[in-house]
Amino acid sequence: MTNTGYNFRKYRPFQTLNLTDRTWPNNTITKAPIWCSVDLRDGNQALVEPMTVEQKTRMWNLLVSMGFKEIEVGFPSASQPDYDFVRKIIDDGLVPEDVTIQVLVQAREHLISKTFEALKGAKKAIVHVYNSTSTTQREKVFRLDRQGITDIAVQGAKWVKEYAAKHPDTDWRFQYSPESFTGTEMDFAADVCNAVIEVWQPTPEKPCIINLPATVEVSTPNVFADQIEWMCRHLHHREAVIVSVHTHNDRGTGVAASELGLLAGADRVEGTLFGNGERTGNLDIVTMAMNLYSQGIDSGIDCSNMDDIIQTYKYCNQLEVHPRHPYAGELVFTAFSGSHQDAIRKCLSDQQHESHWNVAYLPIDPSDLGRKYEEVIRINSQSGKGGVTYVMEKDHGYRLPRPLQIHFSQVIQRVSEQTQKEVSPQTIWENFRSSYVEVDAPFSLKEYNIQRDVDKQTDQIKAVIDGEGQKRVLTGTGNGPISAFASAVRKQMGIEFELVDYNEHAIGEGEDTMAVTYMQIRVNGNVCFGVGENPDIVMASLIALLHAVNNAVKAGWVTPISEGQSA
Numbered sequence: 001m002t003n004t005g006y007n008f009r010k011y012r013p014f015q016t017l018n019l020t021d022r023t024w025p026n027n028t029i030t031k032a033p034i035w036c037s038v039d040l041r042d043g044n045q046a047l048v049e050p051m052t053v054e055q056k057t058r059m060w061n062l063l064v065s066m067g068f069k070e071i072e073v074g075f076p077s078a079s080q081p082d083y084d085f086v087r088k089i090i091d092d093g094l095v096p097e098d099v100t101i102q103v104l105v106q107a108r109e110h111l112i113s114k115t116f117e118a119l120k121g122a123k124k125a126i127v128h129v130y131n132s133t134s135t136t137q138r139e140k141v142f143r144l145d146r147q148g149i150t151d152i153a154v155q156g157a158k159w160v161k162e163y164a165a166k167h168p169d170t171d172w173r174f175q176y177s178p179e180s181f182t183g184t185e186m187d188f189a190a191d192v193c194n195a196v197i198e199v200w201q202p203t204p205e206k207p208c209i210i211n212l213p214a215t216v217e218v219s220t221p222n223v224f225a226d227q228i229e230w231m232c233r234h235l236h237h238r239e240a241v242i243v244s245v246h247t248h249n250d251r252g253t254g255v256a257a258s259e260l261g262l263l264a265g266a267d268r269v270e271g272t273l274f275g276n277g278e279r280t281g282n283l284d285i286v287t288m289a290m291n292l293y294s295q296g297i298d299s300g301i302d303c304s305n306m307d308d309i310i311q312t313y314k315y316c317n318q319l320e321v322h323p324r325h326p327y328a329g330e331l332v333f334t335a336f337s338g339s340h341q342d343a344i345r346k347c348l349s350d351q352q353h354e355s356h357w358n359v360a361y362l363p364i365d366p367s368d369l370g371r372k373y374e375e376v377i378r379i380n381s382q383s384g385k386g387g388v389t390y391v392m393e394k395d396h397g398y399r400l401p402r403p404l405q406i407h408f409s410q411v412i413q414r415v416s417e418q419t420q421k422e423v424s425p426q427t428i429w430e431n432f433r434s435s436y437v438e439v440d441a442p443f444s445l446k447e448y449n450i451q452r453d454v455d456k457q458t459d460q461i462k463a464v465i466d467g468e469g470q471k472r473v474l475t476g477t478g479n480g481p482i483s484a485f486a487s488a489v490r491k492q493m494g495i496e497f498e499l500v501d502y503n504e505h506a507i508g509e510g511e512d513t514m515a516v517t518y519m520q521i522r523v524n525g526n527v528c529f530g531v532g533e534n535p536d537i538v539m540a541s542l543i544a545l546l547h548a549v550n551n552a553v554k555a556g557w558v559t560p561i562s563e564g565q566s567a
């Protein structure tokens with residue numbers, strides 16, 4: 001039943017910006033931005049249970065190891081764990097020389113004072129002060145006009161500057177965010193930021209950061225890009241200002257908005273691993289970094305141990321990573337569908353001849369992220385011959401000829417339809433063996449002997465076969481061992497068949513090398529397959545032929561005669 005409150009008329013469209021001379025659509029991203037992880041602050045403040053100091057330390061170590069050079073470590077004036085954590089990384093010397101810690105604070109003096117107390121002894125730090133500037137917040141929350149909101153920002157900027165001056169041993173940098181920027185009129189956003197910039201008087205040598213947040217994502221990313229381009233044009237001392245974007249994901253386009261923000265002139269992005277953060281989350285830095293990586297750009301962020309990153313993320317945030325999460329999810333490199341598997345298998349086998357990664361359906365090489373190729377192709381009822389063939393070759397070294405690929409994939413298709421489940425590589429292997437390799441009934445080959453007549457170019461075979469309670473000695477002649485054996489089977493066992501296809505290859509190495517042979521026969525219009533393996537290639541071929549014959553007998557397509565009967 002429809003919920004009567006469900007009414008789109010309750011909402012109005014987002015405001016766009018009339019920026020007709022926008023330049024960002026013509027730009028491309030050619031280098032990584034300055035990254036700032038806000039996992040320990042924005043991510044943390046959105047958790048059901050905020051991180052303990054121990055969890056924060058684990059997350060910190062991960063972020064440092066991944067290569068982040070700017071890390072917002074908390075809101076130390078807000079809570080004891082945040083304060084204690086900041087003290088811990090400073091007192092225990094856990095901050096590498098090339099990493100700058102950042103902390104967030106409201107534009108309120110007692111909180112700023114506490115923040116500087118928390119940072120005592122830091123070699124360098126970014127103090128990030130914010131206040132809300134949007135129309136809604138001005139009217140409903142702060143009940144102040146534009147001037148009143150500007151005064152809060154300017155006062156906050158002054159306090160930050162004054163407290164910094166009292167602690168000259170630290171190399172300070174300042175950051176300001178007009179919180180709820182995307183809900184703010186652009187002229188006012190620029191005015192507030194410029195007022196703050198004028199207080200700080202940044203220089204190119206000592207720039208400040210103006211961070212423009214989509215605190216709530218309210219528009220399509222192109223509108224956000226217009227806003228960023230407009231701000232970049234209107235900020236004072238642009239050469240001394242690092243423009244940063246901080247996107248959230250309310251409309252599901254947090255990554256797109258940050259990427260377009262870079263096209264529009266931003267220098268820096270704030271975000272979190274896998275996008276953990278308020279409501280629908282922040283910009284997902286893993287995705288954005290991997291998007292760059294997959295374009296041949298050094299992202300500066302090391303995601304090569306993706307499973308370790310996920311483990312730490314889960315432990316610290318008590319959250320899961322969705323199986324479809326870009327680059328990281330358990331299923332994102334997996335193809336179940338037949339045509340995808342076929343294309344992947346063909347591209348992978350040709351990849352060695354390519355100068356760059358060129359594999360259909362796989363935007364990057366899964367092994368770059370520590371993922372195994374076993375995860376790439378998995379088999380269910382949507383899979384065709386490509387997937388089964390891939391598993392047989394990748395896991396076991398069996399290069400099935402095309403007709404057998406088609407036949408065997410139908411065997412596996414039936415298994416998956418019956419079980420209505422994914423078919424594991426182990427089940428594929430067991431079915432392969434029971435269908436073609438371990439088919440020693442009703443007949444099995446015990447021994448054989450070949451005599452070659454060099455003049456006539458023929459082979460005469462004598463083969464001993466067990467089956468149906470008797471031992472038979474078959475003899476036959478042909479232009480090779482297989483045709484000699486085939487002739488003996490036809491004549492002495494009364495099994496009429498046509499040899500359709502024969503393939504073989506070696507498997508294993510050195511003393512363990514085995515011949516694998518694939519035999520396809522036609523019996524009364526029906527196709528049967530057999531596979532033989534043996535160190536001796538002739539033996540392997542004869543076994544394969546007998547396995548194909550056994551399959552025909554088992555299917556009831558032919559009835560062998562007993563010894564003594566004539567064919």
Ligand SMILES: CC(=O)SCCNC(=O)CCNC(=O)[C@H](O)C(C)(C)COP(=O)(O)OP(=O)(O)OC[C@H]1O[C@@H](n2cnc3c(N)ncnc32)[C@H](O)[C@@H]1OP(=O)(O)O
Nearest residue numbers: 045075077078079106107108130131132141142152179215
């Ligand atoms: C978009 C973001 O992610 S912003 C970051 C949000 N993160 C957090 O809030 C997490 C940590 N925060 C906290 O624990 C608390 O907010 C504290 C401890 C910092 C402050 O708590 P409180 O003193 O109770 O204040 P609270 O945050 O509720 O703010 C209420 C008051 O501060 C004012 N205020 C809120 N934000 C700001 C700001 N950025 N600058 C100046 N004043 C502010 C409000 O107008 C309100 O004033 P009023 O009491 O006169 O009506």
Ligand SMILES: CC(C)C(=O)C(=O)O
Nearest residue numbers: 130177179180213215
């Ligand atoms: C504090 C600011 C930057 C923030 O997290 C937001 O606006 O989303």
Ligand SMILES: [Mg+2]
Nearest residue numbers: 042215246278
């Ligand atoms: Mg935020």
